[in-house]
Amino acid sequence: MHRFRPARRLVITAALLACGTGFVAAAELPADVQAKVERAKKRLVEMAADPVVIATVREANTRDASGMNNGKWVDLPDSDPLVKAMLGGKASQLIVKWEQADPTINKILLRDQKGNIVAGSTKPLIYNNATRPVFANALKGQPWAADEIKPDTTTQIPSVHVSAPVLDGGKPIGVIHAGLTAK
Numbered sequence: 001m002h003r004f005r006p007a008r009r010l011v012i013t014a015a016l017l018a019c020g021t022g023f024v025a026a027a028e029l030p031a032d033v034q035a036k037v038e039r040a041k042k043r044l045v046e047m048a049a050d051p052v053v054i055a056t057v058r059e060a061n062t063r064d065a066s067g068m069n070n071g072k073w074v075d076l077p078d079s080d081p082l083v084k085a086m087l088g089g090k091a092s093q094l095i096v097k098w099e100q101a102d103p104t105i106n107k108i109l110l111r112d113q114k115g116n117i118v119a120g121s122t123k124p125l126i127y128n129n130a131t132r133p134v135f136a137n138a139l140k141g142q143p144w145a146a147d148e149i150k151p152d153t154t155t156q157i158p159s160v161h162v163s164a165p166v167l168d169g170g171k172p173i174g175v176i177h178a179g180l181t182a183k
Contacts, residue, residue, distance in 0.1 A: 133146065
């Protein structure tokens with residue numbers, strides 16, 4: 001009987017750790033925030049289907065952005081011609097109107113198929129976010145939302161990230177995403 005106790009302790013410890021980890025991973029957003037998230041996902045799908053958005057992403061996918069990276073982007077002032085062009089285009093103007101019409105959203109960004117910023121309501125901190133869940137998950141073809149509230153990297157507002165694919169003929173060609181204020 002004594003020879004099984006260490007194994008039993010190990011199993012019990014592993015089970016407790018698994019339960020603890022499961023509890024943290026299964027944490028849910030508050031009901032009011034989750035309702036905002038579901039509305040935002042639907043709205044982003046509508047935004048992603050706008051002809052100006054699709055055309056902007058389609059055109060951006062033909063450009064070579066290999067000279068830009070996150071480090072260079074951070075150093076660019078808002079007055080830089082590249083930043084001004086990104087924030088001043090038709091898609092950005094439309095995105096600003098959408099953001100202003102919805103007080104629950106604190107930023108909206110549009111990215112090409114490689115995760116590069118092509119339009120937005122603000123200059124984001126990150127130029128390319130291809131490896132981040134907000135981009136990578138939506139590029140698979142379905143709307144996505146984070147399951148946690150944390151300060152947004154650009155705005156520092158406690159937010160939930162929500163995204164939707166930009167589809168062209170049913171194929172994901174980019175992503176539109178938003179920071180949803182979680183108050």
